[in-house]
Amino acid sequence: MILEVYRNNAWVDFSGLATSLRWRLESRSLESLEAEILDYVNVGERVRLRRGSTILFEGVVYEVSRRHQRGDIPRCSFTAHSDLILYERHVVFREYPTGTTAGAIIRDLASLEQGVDVAEVSEGPALTSNWSIENVEALKVMQDIAKATNHWLRMRPGKKLVYKPKTTSSPSASIDMGKILSAEYSEDRWRLRNRVVYVGAGGEVLADVYTGLGDLPLVVHDPFLTDSSEAMRRAQTRLDMASEYGRSLRLQMHQQIFSNLGLDLGDTVTVNLPSLGIDNEDLYILEIRYETDALLYEVVLGGRLELLEDVLDEKFGGDPAARFGKQMSVAEAAGNAIALSQSIAKRFTTQLIPQLFLTMYVPPIPYASGQNITYNDAGEIVLASGFTSGWFTLEFMPSSENVEPKILRFDRDVGGGNVTVNLKLGDGSTIKNNITSPYNFPYIPQRKTLAEKDASKWSISGGTLSDSSISVISRYSLRSTGTTAMTLTYPATGSLAWNLSQCRYFNIYVFPTANATITVRALTNTANYYSAQITTSAGKFQKYVKKLSDFVATGTPSWSNINQLQVILPSGTYYIDFDHVFTAITFEKLVVEVNMSRPNASSTSPKFKRATLFWSEVTQP
Incomplete structure (x- = not known):
């Protein structure tokens, strides 16, 4: 192995001055080279590591520590990262429209540095909505995209940028006990997942993907997610990422054997170690480390046990699969937190966060x-x-x-x-x-409709109708008050075209100021409708459920063609709220x-x- 520093327009051999050297290549962090030399290097200088004419690492010195003890030679320890670290100094403002692929964004950001080869940048998934990036380091954007799409991101020597899927491919080599010095296999089913479910706004299940039996589910709740295609992308990404957790095979190999096999990060190899319970399994390489002191390589395959930084990254950074595309802003998050605290303070509203x-x-x-x-x-x-x-x-x-x-x-x-x-x-x-x-x-309509600041969508005769913060399901209800009987009709204009043929129940929440019997109607048209009466109790919100089979038909209505909903109230004041109005069970x-x-x-x-x-x-x- 030859360590070189680019100085005075030429590569200078520092191998004879190196007392230790470690080259580390990992799937979850920047490629790095750590060394101690009996000389010095400066931050920003370029270094490279080669074996013969093959360049293994090329990058920039990022950290330097120098020390000198009396009676000893001055020493310098440094850490260098691949040229990917150069994008840390670029702060970007970008607008990417719907349909832009992850690869196109990576290539656009790669152009911030001159001479970068993007031939190995794959396309990846496309944005499902516009994405605005403001005042963010280009390196962070690129790393977030790679993590969110479960792709490798690496800068090879010669400024060759790589962005490719983390998927197993045809094995490039086979490994057995004859090719290794030691092997250590660990397994922890705590984070092993074979099913991922995404629950979006209103508690709707937007995606469910699995492999095998699908009996180890991970459920991700995102109250701001409404796009099922984006949910499916995230779910598949999280399922693919799960293959990196739960099991880890760590091998030590002699330098010459590793070199002869020609292995690289992301390669798939066939492993046959019956003594560890691994019989001809195809695993891919997640980490490579080289130690000059022992002249051996340490290779990690097949996955890794969850580390503390992974836990903290998701706890504080959010869903890793959501880092590609539009994300909730700080203002939106703060606004939602304020709204939640206000609703709790009012003591009238139960904030629903479905599990x-x-x-x-x-x-x-x-x-x-x-x-x-x-x-x-x-x-x-x-x-x-x-x-x-x-x-x-x-x-x-x-x-x-x-x-x-x-x-x-x-x-x-x-x-x-x-x-x-x-x-x-x-x-x-x-x-x-x-x-x-x-x-x-069938749950018709969806949650948080009809009464969530929807008074203007209703018509009323015989009284007044307004939005009220006294509610039970969401943040608002309908407040109806009048000195004579009132008829509330939804929608005020247009038709619903609801098919309720699979529904069996009608549901409504009512808070009357006095005991009253109300009438509800489901109209095909004004001459053909179903109706039922409900006796309500004063002083609190209460849910009332009525079987559709108990509704009485006037004319020839059809449950498969309901176009309006009416609530008929005696004089007085009423608060009305809705969850799902018509349900099957x-x-x-x-x-x-x-x-x-x-x-x-x-x-x-x-x-x-x-x-x-x-x-x-x-x-x-």
Whole structure:
């Protein structure tokens, strides 16, 4: 190994003056070279490390420490980083429109330094919204993009910038005990994840990705996220990142063997170490370290155990997958914090921050009842031998009245036949037949509508209607007051075109100042509507639930075509709030009925592999 310093327009050999040298190449930090020499270097000088004619490292001296003890030779310790560190001195202001790829942004920022080769910069994902960058170091932007998109970011010698996906590729080498000096394998399932779920604004599940059984979920809540495609990108990134956690294989290899293998950061190798329980597994290289004192390389493959800095980085820096694209500003964060504190101080409002819960059925799937079915070797449900049809049921029961089902996902393989899935309630009534995965339970409309400063969208006869901060679901409710009977109609203009054919319940929150019986109507048009009466109690907000089967039809209305909603109130003052107005289920058993068939007994049986039901927390007054 030859250490050189660029001085007086030439590379000067300092190898004979070096007492120690360590070259470190890692996936999560800048490439570095640490050395101690019996001479001196200055901050900003260029250094490089080469083996023969092959340049392994080239960069800039970043830190220097000099010391001299009496009776000893002056010594200088320094740390150099690759030329990527040069972007730390550039503070940028940029505007990138929707559709700009991560690679295009990397190339644009790379142009801040002259002579940078960007041939190895891949495109990566594209922005789903405009991104404004103000007063941020270019290096931080580039590192955030790499982390958020799960890509390698590195500056090779010769100013060759690399931005490529962290994915396994065809193995470039194989490693066994004959090629290493020592091996240490560690595994910690604490951070191992094979499923990532993103919950966005209003508690909506925007993305759910998994590998294998998907039985080790990570749930990420982002109350400002509404774009499902962006949520899917983040979820896939977090799932890919999870492969770097939970297991770590640390190898020590002699310098000559490592050089002969020609390994580099990000390369995939086949590892066969049966004594450690690793049998011909393909793992990729995450770290490389070289120590001149021992003339050996230390290589880390396959993942790493979570370090404290990783924990702190996410705790204080937020979701790492959200660092590519528009982020919530400090002003927005402060505004939301102020709004939350104000709502608590008013003591009238419960601020709803939905939490997500999962019920999972994985092999062997514990079905409630069934006929002509059995388990295969993987624990999946299949048709029993000799049968051409069969069925089974899965039952889900909410843990409390404070949760509601949101999304049902299931995996099936029709094989040589067919699989149909029907959704029912515990009383045998059908919500919907022949559903597909994912099935989103109908909640109409979405949370925080109809009453969230929406008084202007209603019309009223016989009184006045205004927005009020006395509420139970969100931050506002409707305040209706009048000396005669009042009729509230939503929307004041236009039509809803709601299809409520899968809904079974009507929900409303009412706070009357006196006991009263109110009437609610669901209108197809003014001559054809459903109506029901609700008796309310004075003095507090209370949730009232009415079965749609109890509504009385006038004319020929249709639940599949509801265009207006009316609330008819006696004289007085009322506060009205809404969560989901029309729902398919309340606190009751949910049954998933699975029917399997095949044309003849010799055909390949269908398989049912798994089912997951996502529950969301709801507000109770």
